[in-house]
Amino acid sequence: MRPVNAEVMSTASQTRLARIVTAGVVALALLQGGTAAAQEATIDFTVSGSSTIRGWTCTVPGTAQVTAGSSTAVRGLADGVQAATLSLRVKDFVCPQEEMREHLLEAMRADEFTEITFRLGGYEASGQGAATTGTLTILDSTKEVSFPLSLTPSGAGVRMEGELALDMTTYGVEPPVVMFGLMRVRPLIHIQFSGIITP
Amino acid sequence: MTQKGSPTSLPDQGTSRRRFFQFLAASPLAALAYSAVPPSWLEPVAAEVPTHTPPPVPCVNCGEPVLSDYVRESRALQEIPTQQLPPQQAQEEQLTGSLVTSPDDATNVWDFESVLHENSLAQHWDYLHMGVDDFETRVANREGFQRLMLRPRRLPSSAPTGFDTSIDILGQRFDAPLFLCPVAALQAYHTQGEAGAGRAARRRGVLQLQSHVSSNSYDEIAEARGEPHWFQIYTTPDWNRNQRLISRVASAGCPTLVWTIDLLGGSNRELNRRSLVGEGMDFQLCQSCHNHQQGYQRPMNRGLEGTSGERPPYTWDYVKRLKDASDMNLVLKGIVTAEEAELAVEHGADAIYVSNHGGRAVNSMWSTIDALPEVVAAVRGRVPVMIDSGVRRGTDVFKAMALGADAVGIGRPYVWGLGAFGEDGVEKVIDLIMAEFRMVMRQTRTNSIDEITSRFVMEAKNPIMMRHNQWGFGL
Numbered sequence: 001m002r003p004v005n006a007e008v009m010s011t012a013s014q015t016r017l018a019r020i021v022t023a024g025v026v027a028l029a030l031l032q033g034g035t036a037a038a039q040e041a042t043i044d045f046t047v048s049g050s051s052t053i054r055g056w057t058c059t060v061p062g063t064a065q066v067t068a069g070s071s072t073a074v075r076g077l078a079d080g081v082q083a084a085t086l087s088l089r090v091k092d093f094v095c096p097q098e099e100m101r102e103h104l105l106e107a108m109r110a111d112e113f114t115e116i117t118f119r120l121g122g123y124e125a126s127g128q129g130a131a132t133t134g135t136l137t138i139l140d141s142t143k144e145v146s147f148p149l150s151l152t153p154s155g156a157g158v159r160m161e162g163e164l165a166l167d168m169t170t171y172g173v174e175p176p177v178v179m180f181g182l183m184r185v186r187p188l189i190h191i192q193f194s195g196i197i198t199p
Numbered sequence: 200m201t202q203k204g205s206p207t208s209l210p211d212q213g214t215s216r217r218r219f220f221q222f223l224a225a226s227p228l229a230a231l232a233y234s235a236v237p238p239s240w241l242e243p244v245a246a247e248v249p250t251h252t253p254p255p256v257p258c259v260n261c262g263e264p265v266l267s268d269y270v271r272e273s274r275a276l277q278e279i280p281t282q283q284l285p286p287q288q289a290q291e292e293q294l295t296g297s298l299v300t301s302p303d304d305a306t307n308v309w310d311f312e313s314v315l316h317e318n319s320l321a322q323h324w325d326y327l328h329m330g331v332d333d334f335e336t337r338v339a340n341r342e343g344f345q346r347l348m349l350r351p352r353r354l355p356s357s358a359p360t361g362f363d364t365s366i367d368i369l370g371q372r373f374d375a376p377l378f379l380c381p382v383a384a385l386q387a388y389h390t391q392g393e394a395g396a397g398r399a400a401r402r403r404g405v406l407q408l409q410s411h412v413s414s415n416s417y418d419e420i421a422e423a424r425g426e427p428h429w430f431q432i433y434t435t436p437d438w439n440r441n442q443r444l445i446s447r448v449a450s451a452g453c454p455t456l457v458w459t460i461d462l463l464g465g466s467n468r469e470l471n472r473r474s475l476v477g478e479g480m481d482f483q484l485c486q487s488c489h490n491h492q493q494g495y496q497r498p499m500n501r502g503l504e505g506t507s508g509e510r511p512p513y514t515w516d517y518v519k520r521l522k523d524a525s526d527m528n529l530v531l532k533g534i535v536t537a538e539e540a541e542l543a544v545e546h547g548a549d550a551i552y553v554s555n556h557g558g559r560a561v562n563s564m565w566s567t568i569d570a571l572p573e574v575v576a577a578v579r580g581r582v583p584v585m586i587d588s589g590v591r592r593g594t595d596v597f598k599a600m601a602l603g604a605d606a607v608g609i610g611r612p613y614v615w616g617l618g619a620f621g622e623d624g625v626e627k628v629i630d631l632i633m634a635e636f637r638m639v640m641r642q643t644r645t646n647s648i649d650e651i652t653s654r655f656v657m658e659a660k661n662p663i664m665m666r667h668n669q670w671g672f673g674l
Contacts, residue, residue: 048621050318055389057621096390165301186318188300190620 038067038083043160043195045088051185058095058104062088064160068199074125075151076158077199084120086193103176103185107168113139123149132162138171157198165190295672302620302627308591308612309673311628315388315618316672323387325474327614328671330558331467336566337558337674340589343566347598348659351643359646364637365404366648368583368606369455369528369549374404375633376600376648379625380557380587380610381431381457384497386414388618396617397424399625403633406606408457411444416498417451427452431532433459434517439508442524444499449525457552458521461533461560463513468559518546530585533560535570537577544581550605551578553586557610568599572653575603589674593635597643600651 043064048057064086071080090110095101108116117137121144123130129151136145147164167187168175175185296313299305316324330337366376379400386392392414393407400407407428409420421427430448434441445456511517522529531543532552540551553574555564567588575584586599587608596607609632616624645651 048623050314050619052318053320054323054387055318055391055618055621057389057391057395096386100390190301 038065039198040065041157041195041197043086043088043193046192047093047189048192049186049189051183053183056096056100056185058093058101060088060090060093062086062092062193064195064197066197066199072123072125074123074130075128076153077151079199081120081123086118088116090114090116103178107173107176107185109139118145128152129160136166136171138168139173141171143171154196157196159194159196161192161194163190163192299619302616302623305627305631308615308628308631311612311615311619311624312672314620314624315615318618319388322474325470326384326387327382327611329468329470330562330674331560332469332562334558334671334674335562336555336560336564337589339564339566340555340558340568341566341591341674343568344589344592344595344598346659347568347602347656349594349597349639349643350655350657352655353644355644359644361646362637362640363647364633364640366606368406368585369530371406371454373406373606375629375636376596376604376606377629377632377636378406378585378606378608379408379613380554380608381408381410381413381459382610382614383410383412384414385614385617388614389621391617391621393420394423395622396613396625397421397428399613399616399622399629400428401425403626403629405629408608411459411499412497413499414497417448417453419498421451427454429453429455429457429530431457431459433462434513434521436510437507438511438520439506440503441521442508443503443505445521445524445527447499449527453527455528455530455549456521456525457530457532458518459532459556460513461535461554461556466556466560467562515542515546518543518548522547534574535565535567537573540574540577540584544578548582550583550585553584553588553604554608555588557588568595568602571599571602571604591632593632593637594639596632596636597639597651598656600648601653601656603653 041064043062045060045062046057047060048055050056064084066084067082068077069079069082071082073080090108090113091105093101093104093108095104115137119135119137120132121134123132126148129149131146132149133144133146135142145164145166147162150159150161152159152161166189168189169187175187177184292310293306296309296311297306298313298317299310302311305311315327319327364375366373379396385396389395391398393409394415397407397420401424407420407424409415409417409428409430411431411433413420415423417430430453432441432444448456511520518529518531528549529547530550530552531548533554533556534540534543534551535553535555543551551574553567553571555561555567555570558564567586571584571586578584583605584603585606585608586604587610590596590599590607590609591612599607609628612632613625613628616626616628618624620627640646640651643651643655645655
């Protein structure tokens with residue numbers, strides 16, 4: 001049954017929606033006027049670990065979205081960094097063997113959680129770059145991480161390099177087990193990344 | 200009526216109640232029902248909770264307690280945190296290596312040995328660790344280096360003008376006198392294989408020798424390394440097959456061919472045989488690093504099929520045959536006597552490689568560092584002399600250079616690094632050995648390779664202290 005005052009309510013909703021949209025557009029315009037646009041760069045990630053059989057390394061290309069300006073200066077970025085996000089698509093992983101890649105995608109539940117993302121929370125300038133903190137999201141788990149970032153001027157941009165070690169089980173990733181346990185991947189992995197960003 | 204306190208007497212109500220509370224306090228199952236316990240019971244139950252003081256330790260002769268209350272309590276309640284373990288822990292790790300989680304944490308090359316052991320399939324570990332028969336040659340290699348002592352100079356006569364560890368060998372310049380020996384099937388230890396080792400070697404400016412039975416092909420390694428490297432060959436009786444392989448690596452840009460002549464008669468690899476029980480077949484997982492699987496061939500043996508050729512005997516004439524097969528330099532690997540060093544030079548070898556295959560070819564061999572002086576004397580500077588087998592420290596490199604080597608190879612140590620942490624591990628192994636080497640150079644007031652002469656070493660008169668432990672680590 002349709003409410004008696006449905007037409008009146010609908011008109012009020014439309015008015016409220018129009019106000020919200022207008023306010024949003026104005027806010028976005030103001031924001032755009034005050035910040036630089038994010039620059040995207042390709043970053044190469046290397047993930048290494050070990051197992052009961054041998055050491056292993058897989059690689060994956062990713063992206064860095066960096067918004068420069070209005071912050072503490074660091075090496076190669078005189079205006080500092082407002083925001084930065086590193087991300088990679090899980091299905092882009094390349095491993096030495098296809099079978100190994102399949103195990104990795106299964107462990108990472110690649111169909112369900114398609115990306116791994118690091119969002120910069122803050123940083124302090126250091127001699128070779130910055131000491132960074134932020135959040136790392138793997139599967140549906142987001143945790144605070146911190147690691148040193150090396151920044152080296154390179155041509156028109158800045159080479160950004162970093163690495164961190166983590167226990168994949170703390171993010172809910174179950175290390176692959178193959179051949180009834182003959183081969184077990186160990187939970188500790190090292191992630192290294194490198195790429196040139198252009199502020 | 201029974202008497203109170205007699206074995207058959209019934210307990211009074213107070214005693215029964217207390218025993219019930221004692222039962223509740225002691226029972227983990229009853230603890231599950233604590234939420235249902237009447238509030239008035241909680242206090243008496245708490246009063247019956249036993250303290251965790253263990254019973255006294257009785258004297259075996261008299262039955263009296265022999266430990267004080269303090270000691271008993273500390274044993275029962277305190278666990279010693281790892282960081283407060285007594286110094287013996289550090290001593291043990293220094294002798295056997297520790298399980299580091301990052302290459303940066305490694306103190307010496309044996310730290311990587313422990314990690315590789317932890318990371319490897321037992322059969323893979325056995326293959327690398329193995330020495331023939333009773334490991335006598337492996338032990339001799341280390342003893343040989345340890346018998347040599349340093350004779351440093353403390354103050355120079357004039358201020359040094361520079362510090363240089365670079366070498367020139369067969370027309371190539373490298374930043375360090377170190378090189379990576381040919382070791383088989385490196386993907387058994389890390390998926391990066393020889394390509395990963397090659398990247399590390401290039402970054403550190405050291406020479407790399409690829410094994411004939413490598414996991415990666417010549418082209419894959421050269422691409423990873425960014426420049427051609429040397430190739431080690433195990434010849435087969437069929438000359439045509441050898442020729443095809445030689446042509447392949449030569450056309451790929453390889454400047455130097457290294458012929459291994461210390462395994463032509465076979466080797467008694469007992470540990471290897473024990474670990475490959477049954478038919479010697481591999482696990483399914485190993486198909487990428489072994490050639491026992493049906494149809495599998497190592498990369499450098501693929502595509503060599505064709506018409507069979509002559510089957511010339513392995514004599515000194517074979518050296519000329521190999522030399523004439525390409526424009527590459529030819530190095531003979533496995534020379535350990537003055538007589539054969541002389542013959543090798545006479546027959547056209549471009550360099551002599553003093554090696555006993557890391558103790559993996561023949562038992563009861565003398566160490567390579569013992570053999571080096573007579574080889575150098577026989578060569579008389581006509582061609583470069585290389586050495587490997589048992590090199591673990593910068594001091595070993597220094598001693599070999601002092602006795603006339605032009606380049607010094609490491610085998611197991613860089614594979615330990617690779618298996619532990621991939622190419623970063625290899626890089627760190629090179630860094631550690633070179634840091635030790637540079638320190639010895641500074642301590643002996645030698646500022647370039649040419650200044651390192653035999654005047655800086657002498658043979659020890661005292662017994663040798665070997666690293667030793669139950670697993671045989673540390674060789």
